[in-house]
Amino acid sequence: MTVHDLLTTGPKTVSPPPPLGRGRKRAAHAYDAALDDAELAAARTALAQGRWQTARSLLARTGDEWDRRGHRVTVLAREQYCVPWTRDWLLAEPDSVDAAVLLALAQVQRALRGKEKPPRAREACHAAAALAPADPTPWLGLLMLEKALGAEPEVRRLFAEVRARYADHHHAHHLMIARLAEHQSGTGTDPLHEVYDFANAAAERAPADSPLAVLPVIAHAERYRVLAAAGHEPRDAAASGHWTGRRARQVMRAAFDWWLEWEQEGHPRRLIDLNFLAHAKVCEGRGAEAAALFHRIGEHATPSPWSYPDRDPYPAFRTARDTALGTA
Template identity: 30%
Template structure:
């Protein structure tokens, strides 16, 4: 039985309203930029990014655009056509990281082939070169330091490099959720950290932030990552502990369920994360509150942890939550 089946004690029958992963996270501006990127229209993509003043927002948009298949080709041309511009170089570096992970796949290290490792390393090396160039040209920009955290983890550059890059990002934007997410990944046991380090970081960052901060999502992410690392049986026993449930409630009330919480760019990601966490924890009523806010906006992460088809995982958990939540 799949992880999803173990979670609910049965297999999903599917069906129901049509659902699909939304690569734009419900953001219509991003959806337009993704269409232009898919068409290779760099001038239009540049115009859209230039119009975004907030550094965190622009970083998030670039991270999503970096997933555009085939964009590495026209980005190379854009970099060559604008050798003195940092923006095409930034997007090209971000794309190299995404492209590297496409070669590596999401498999555990022991299941990645030699040729995959070689391509992965070559693309990460190119990303490092481009992103450091951007950081030197534009020392105030947040984005290169955000992406350099991901390349450092992939290239196994070690804890000192990872910490330096995280701190560099926070000097430019102390409340940046994306950088905190990357730091939490770095502290996961699967990346050489430990459950203790990961939970301590998540809880400390959450409690240090003002109420309504999006950083509360870190607590939910940490518990999901801990759950994922455990064997069948141990995983459910862990995530349904009262202490874990209490921490999830505390984090949700300080973030996504707090009146001061602002739904910024990519907010459905946090709601999907908490919805999955509460579903795993056997708290369908609270999960239902989050599902109702989401509507049909499904994000691939973290649902892909539950099933090869994230839409099926979302649908199954949402149905169970709706039955309990009324």
């Protein structure tokens, strides 16, 4: 697929972008996918108004910080009118690698919402990957798509493609854990489930200062999500032994101690991991430690600690969080 194809073969039903200056509805909750990245939030707002130059500058400054680049491109790609505005960018700069990557992930987001044909999104990602062979971001887009729609061998192959370019890619590991946790959803609690082995192995091979050290907590949480949805665990997480058993105590203690000793303030997705830990502390009944973590998270504290903003399987967490913070 050429840049011309990217510009001319898009879906015919895409609505035109809104006029500049049109007000946009506020989110129904406080969660912001941009997390604490103020530059990203500003670029997203500008893109929504058709000013793609701000996104262009942001991605140029990001360079090969692959975790941050993946996070920024993913958040920008969720903007409703990212596809038409990015096509405008490509018309102005047909050789722009950043524009091609952003357009590819925007088409992935549309495909996941059922507004784009998956083969078209796949073609866009492969075209972007050909333009930027060292960039894991187009492969991250493919992994997002196949994690939801693809067969297991293809999901594992795409994860390997991401790791071949950046072995410690944070978001890719989150996606794999979420996918693996869904295996054998009807079998009930299984302390030897493969998602735990995957998380432990990834955390052990990661550098000492890597946020991947918290992956065992993510695996524990994602597996609970699946078990609760299947009716094997109560949806009130605080009432479940899943969070207070021997394995849970070991996982939470190791991850919490790691965060206390070292916290990578600049990591684009660190607040997601802090939310995992904070909610785990609530479920363990260790409210003081949870409150300390929520205080550190600040305005981004959210009842949904999962990898994706639409995941909140435990409405009781809202009450538990307020109790931990003394605001109930």
